[in-house]
Amino acid sequence: MIDLHAEATSEKMAFGHFCDGRASLVAGTHTHVPTADAQVLPHGTAYITDLGGCCDYDSVIGMDKDEPLQRFTRKLPTGRFAPATGEATVCGVFVQTDDKGLATRIDPVRVGGRLQQALP
Numbered sequence: 001m002i003d004l005h006a007e008a009t010s011e012k013m014a015f016g017h018f019c020d021g022r023a024s025l026v027a028g029t030h031t032h033v034p035t036a037d038a039q040v041l042p043h044g045t046a047y048i049t050d051l052g053g054c055c056d057y058d059s060v061i062g063m064d065k066d067e068p069l070q071r072f073t074r075k076l077p078t079g080r081f082a083p084a085t086g087e088a089t090v091c092g093v094f095v096q097t098d099d100k101g102l103a104t105r106i107d108p109v110r111v112g113g114r115l116q117q118a119l120p
């Protein structure tokens, strides 16, 4: 399993194809927002551009909204970032593999909180 911690979706997709058939799963992280492109690539690597965060989504990527909004609108920091404390959504994927370790299935998982729920 490969966790690709990166910002650019194009780089993550290219890396997924580079690894296709050589890893069970390539899962992107870092953006804190789950993407809707979970798939098994042609040679058997399960792939998703970003798993999403395990956090309160009434937030700015998991942080309480006030400070990020201040910084974006006034260009001035007024305090420190603090985690949002509402109910969290746990995000991830369910992956099934064959005897060779290649993926036969990938399903998004989202449980709790504000996001649409998804279970395998």
Ligand SMILES: [Fe+2]
Pocket (backbone or CB within 6 Å): 005, 029, 030, 031
């Ligand atoms: Fe990060």
